[in-house]
Every structure is written in structure tokens, then in C-alpha cells.
Amino acid sequence: MIARQMFEEFKARFGPLIQRADLPSDSRLYVFVDRSAVKYVCQHIFRELDARYVASIGSDDRPFSGTFLVAHNFAFDKDHLLCSVLTQLPQDDLKIDSITAMVPAASWAEREMRDLLGIEPVGHSYPKRLVLPDGWPEGKHPLRKDVPWNEVPEGYDEEREFKFDEPPEGCMVVPFGPFHPTLDEPAHFRLYVEGEMVRGCEYRGFMVHRGIEKLAESVMSYNDIPMLAERICGICGCVHNVAYVQAVEDAAVLKPPPRAEYIRTIMLELERLHSHLLWTGLACHIVGFDTLFMQSFRIREPIMWIAEKISGNRKTYALCVIGGVRRDITDELKTELRAVLDKLESEWRAVVGAVSNDRNIQKRTRDVGVADKLLVKSAGLVGPVARAAGVDIDCRRDLPYAAYDRVDFDVITAQSADVWARLVVRMKEVFESIKIMRQCLDKMEDGPLQLEIKDELPIGRMGLSSVEAPRGEAHHFVITGENNRPRRWRVRAPTYQNLQGVPAMIKDQQIADMTISLGSIDPCFSCTDRLETIDLRSGEKKVWSQQELLQMTRKKEP
Amino acid sequence: MSLLSKLEETLICLKAGRVTLPYPAQAQPLPEKFRGRPIFDATKCIGCAGCANNCPAREILVYDVCQEVRVLQYLGRRCTYCGRCADVCPEKAITMSLEFENATNQIGDLGQKLELFMSTCQRCGRCFKGAAALDELKMKGYRSDDLESERWVYRAHAFLEGEPAVADIEIELD
Structure with missing residues (x-):
């Protein structure tokens, strides 16, 4: 009865902040907590009880309960228990305390929640867009129930380029991805390199987000x-x-x-x-x-x-x-x-x-x-x-x-x-x-x-x-x-978590080891949006823009 | 130590020899249960629409052009060959064939359209499968009675011509 024990312990520790719980079996525990306590309950579970972070989920529950739902899932591997910490947010105030300070692994999941549902993680360490492209208009959240599955919102600018962070001083930027000979799926890494050494990187993915x-x-x-x-x-x-x-x-x-x-x-x-x-x-x-x-x-x-x-x-x-x-x-x-x-x-x-x-x-x-x-x-x-x-x-x-x-x-x-x-x-x-x-x-x-x-x-x-x-x-x-x-x-998916570890894995090692480090978890890379051609006869250089290249490749057969 | 492992690796390669199959010059045998392009058999189909109800890709459409003729249209565009249709078909009218080399410039090539004659029971009003195909053609649905020239017109053309129910998709190259 480990699930019940766990619940009793939460109740003893957090008192009325624990609203209710659902214990369908020995291996599942759903605890509904007050939104002000999410941060502390997660901290308790992740640090003191040493659980493993699994996933965070946002959900638009308005048609049914009038609220938005946020869940942070943890696994107690030794006790064979999956635990979900849930909280309900009123629809006019979609803010929740970010748990990234204690649980860095939740970074992507919270950014995704913000993009797709408009739930704002307050105090997030890196609140940049993750899933939605930069040309997507603000305030449009595709996973909300009132947005049809096939809607392309007004004002969506497909051609808009990603806005990247400035590299640290003294570093060059080497783009890796979305297309790279060694791997087959698109993901873009901007590597900050100093000589041959990688000092950091910025990741931009979700280019094949299919909804x-x-x-x-x-x-x-x-x-x-x-x-x-x-x-x-x-x-x-x-x-x-x-x-x-x-x-x-x-x-x-x-x-x-x-x-x-x-x-x-x-x-x-x-x-x-x-x-x-x-x-x-x-x-x-x-x-x-x-x-x-x-x-x-x-x-x-x-x-x-x-x-x-x-x-x-x-x-x-x-x-x-x-x-x-x-x-x-x-x-x-x-x-x-x-x-x-x-x-x-x-x-x-x-x-x-x-x-x-x-x-x-x-x-x-x-x-x-x-x-x-x-x-x-x-x-x-x-x-x-x-x-x-x-x-x-x-x-x-x-x-x-x-x-x-x-x-x-x-x-x-x-x-x-x-x-x-x-x-x-x-x-x-x-x-x-x-x-x-x-x-x-x-x-x-x-x-x-x-x-x-x-x-x-x-x-x-x-x-x-x-x-x-x-x-x-x-x-x-x-x-x-x-x-x-x-x-x-x-x-x-497993790579969702594993990719978040890549920046730390490739830091301070040779750029030549980048591919195998990334490859060792199972994901992908490389591209430039321009291509240079040289006319051999005249020696004239022409730089092709992304637009021109697209037109060339997509030209209709006569 | 490392030299030894190199030798071992060489041995593995030599032992394996050439393994590449002469495909496509020579067709390879396919297992019995292979899930290729589904083939719909109009003579067995009773028009129950079970396949359409269970198609995850929504590739099978069923519509009635009149009381007697039901059309079952398989579009074949997004079909993933999962075989759910064949699973649920009560009459085994759908077989997952061994066809898999289905590349085409005309996506409509992959579609199939069945015109099913549905007789109506005079007692309960439900549809049932008619008798032999030759008899069906004489019955209402496949026959329209042309009052002006006082004659029968066979085939269901009177009902099926005109706009298709769902336009074929156009592949956007632009």
C-alpha cells in the first residue's frame, strides 16, 4: 500500500494544500494540490523523496470543469509507483510556478505547455519558444479545445526565421542541422565553439511537429x-x-x-x-x-x-x-x-x-x-x-x-x-x-x-x-x-528528455565528438539557409537565398 | 589484443559473404500475412460499412446514391495498410494483397470504387444483398425507366455521373 502511505505522508506534511487524491491501484497515485503548493510538493518529491521526473502535462479542461489542468508526473522506481501531481488553474489566470529551479528536467515540458496551451510558467529559467515557430502569432495556442485541428491562424508568417541567442564572447557559431549527413531527422544545434572546443549550444527543434x-x-x-x-x-x-x-x-x-x-x-x-x-x-x-x-x-x-x-x-x-x-x-x-x-x-x-x-x-x-x-x-x-x-x-x-x-x-x-x-x-x-x-x-x-x-x-x-x-x-x-x-x-518520448541532456554532454569537448555524442542518445542535425554557387566560366559568385532555392526545388513540371 | 579483434572482424565479414538480394531484378517471396494494398471484392461486399467505420486514416467513404445503390469508395491516398478493414469485414471481402510497389504519379490510381446493389426487403425495409449480378442489373437502381421514350435505361449511370463525392487530392508542388 505504498501509494496510500505516500498520500498520507503528503497530507501530514502539506495539510490543506493537498485537495484530494485518486488511488486507483497500488502503482498509481494522483494527487490534486493547491496551485500555490505545486512547487513545494514537486520539490519534496524530487529532492527529498528522490523520485525521478517523468513528464509535465498541460490540458485544456474548460469544456468539462472550466479550468486548465497541469500535471507533473514522477516515478518512484523502487516502489513501483507512478505519481502525478495535478493542479487546476482558473481560465482567467493561467499562471503556475515553474518547477525548473528544482527540477531542471521540466524545462521543455513547461515551455511546451506555454506554447501549446498558454499556461505561463512563472520563474522559468529559459522561457523561449520551443514547439511553435517564431512566425506563429502570439496568443494562439493550438492545443486548446476551441482551436480546430486544421487551423492556420491569421498572421502566421511561415518565412520568418528563428531568433537565436547571441553566442558568448570569443565563440564562433557552427550550425548543426536540420539536415546533416550523419543523422536523418531535423533538429538544429547552434554550437558555440572556441577553436575546436564546444563551449555551449542552442537547440531549435520541433521542425516536424505533426500535431x-x-x-x-x-x-x-x-x-x-x-x-x-x-x-x-x-x-x-x-x-x-x-x-x-x-x-x-x-x-x-x-x-x-x-x-x-x-x-x-x-x-x-x-x-x-x-x-x-x-x-x-x-x-x-x-x-x-x-x-x-x-x-x-x-x-x-x-x-x-x-x-x-x-x-x-x-x-x-x-x-x-x-x-x-x-x-x-x-x-x-x-x-x-x-x-x-x-x-x-x-x-x-x-x-x-x-x-x-x-x-x-x-x-x-x-x-x-x-x-x-x-x-x-x-x-x-x-x-x-x-x-x-x-x-x-x-x-x-x-x-x-x-x-x-x-x-x-x-x-x-x-x-x-x-x-x-x-x-x-x-x-x-x-x-x-x-x-x-x-x-x-x-x-x-x-x-x-x-x-x-x-x-x-x-x-x-x-x-x-x-x-x-x-x-x-x-x-x-x-x-x-x-x-x-x-x-x-x-x-x-525518451528523446524528449535525453536531448535536454545533450548541451551538458557536449560541453567542453572537441567538435568532432559532437556527432557521436548526439548519436549516442539517438537524435539529429545541419543546415544553412543559403547555398553558394560559382559559375565556372565567368567565375561569378552567386549567393542563393532560401526563397530562390525553394522556388527552384519546388518548380512545377510543365 | 586489438590486432586479434581486427582479425576476428575480418573473419565475420568473410564468413558472411555477399548477402545483398537481387531486388528489384528478382522478386522476393513475401510472407503469407503480408499487408499490402487492400483489394475490395464487390461480389462479396454487402455494404455494411464496417471497414469505413474502423479505418484509422478515414480512407473509406460510403454513400448512398439512391435507395438501391450504395457506393463504397476507397481513396487509397493516406492508407497505411494497417489491415483493420480486412479484420472487421464480416464477409472477408477485403484482402490485404501482396502488392507493395504502388508508387504512382496519379494518386487516384490507388483508389477503388464499388457500386453495390442493395435490395430493400419489402417487409422490414432493410437492405439485403440481391441475387445474381445479371438479375441485379435489371432491377431498379441499375435501371432507370425513361418515361419520355418509354424504355428502360440500364446501368446506374443515371445516378452516378456528375461531381464525385470527394474530390481527389491535388498534390501541391508549389
């Missing part, structure tokens, strides 16, 4: 969203698919049949396998070690094929619906999957054996991109990045879901906190995944794949779900709603 949450809240329905959630990420799609479904199931108190849980576990681990092999390959590619890049991709391919055989597609498994799964793993597939795992294990063991003594790769990765325990705590880093720093967290063990409570596995940690440690952690986790999958295949019991849901889902209930993605913890928050769709669905 998935808004779409789900206004257009889709419960069973459509899993297919949408799957498209949040090209690598850990199944993770978001499962995490969303679990959050809804948590809110509506539905328990999927055991066979479905095992199948979910198997598919999640299959995804981890292919992701870890892909990452190992890419990381080696970044440091110029293409042999392993090729070999990891070769070894990975059979995993994609078996996934295709089970689910019908290499990557988008379209696995879950509320209350179950859509794909069965038949005896035939089981045998095939076992064979794939056996082959993978022996091949991977050979690769790991060879690589762990390779001095070249160690020289590029040791003492590079260090994220120590302190940074992990303050920036809320998750997954292999945290485990490589010796922080023993893993949602599969700490906040068990699906069938993870019925299998035996070790959580791999390392101590050196650098890129090499992350490589080692990921390489070893492959064997743990294989172990988990074998146990699941053995233990999987016969039975239905889907729960029969007879009634509508209850309205206004909250659900949390944390799923250990290959890159770290993916966290979903759902408030169930009317019209067969959630009222609010918030997704916090």
Missing part, C-alpha cells in the same frame, strides 16, 4: 489511435502503440488476456533487438567504423523478416487494439522465431567478442559525451544513457507492464557514463532481450487475443503508462473522454 496529440483528441477514436501512435517514431513504433493502449487500459481498468500480454512483450523485445542493432550500426558508422555498420545491419535483417511474418510488416506492426492484440504467434512462427534468435545470438556474440577489444572504436568513444549521475537526475535522462551512468532504472522491472513481471532478466548497467558505456549496455541488452523472448515463447499460454469490451469506456478517468523503449522510457498520459476518444493524450 498528433491534437489529431487524436479531436478527430480519431480509441481504436484508431494505436495506428497513429505507432507513427510517432520510425524505430520504436510498437512501443508507442503499446504505451497508448496500456494508458487507456489503465484508465478504464481493463486487463488484457495473458496471451496478448506475452505477444506484446515478444513484439516489444523484437523491436528492441532491431533497434539496438540498428543503433550499434549507426553509431559505428558515425565514428567511421563501417565494418560493424554493415555487419549489424546484416544480422538485423532476419529480425525484420520474422517481424514481417508475424505482423505483416517489417516495422509498423499495427499490433494493439484496446484490450488486446491483433496478431497471433502460432506454433509455426514460434519455431521460426526460436531459430532466428539462436542464429542472432551466436552471430552477435561473435561481433561483441571482436568489438569489445577493438582499440580504435574505444579511442573514439571513451570519455566522450559523458553524462554522469548528477546530469541523469537533473535532466531526467532515461534508458541506456542513464544505465550507462550506473543509474539502475528500467521500466520493464520497475514499473512492470505486459508480461515482464513473469520473466527473468538482468538490467544491464555500466559505470563510465560515456559513449563507450552506452555501446556496451546496448550490446549486452541484446542478449537479455533474447532471454526474455525465449521465456515468453515457453510460458505463453493459450487463450483469447482480445478482451471483449461490452461497455463504453468510463469518461474523465486518467491513465499512465511507461514503456521501456530501446532508447529509454516512453511515457503516455491519457484522460478518457466523450465521443469515443480521449480528452487528452500526452506522449513523452
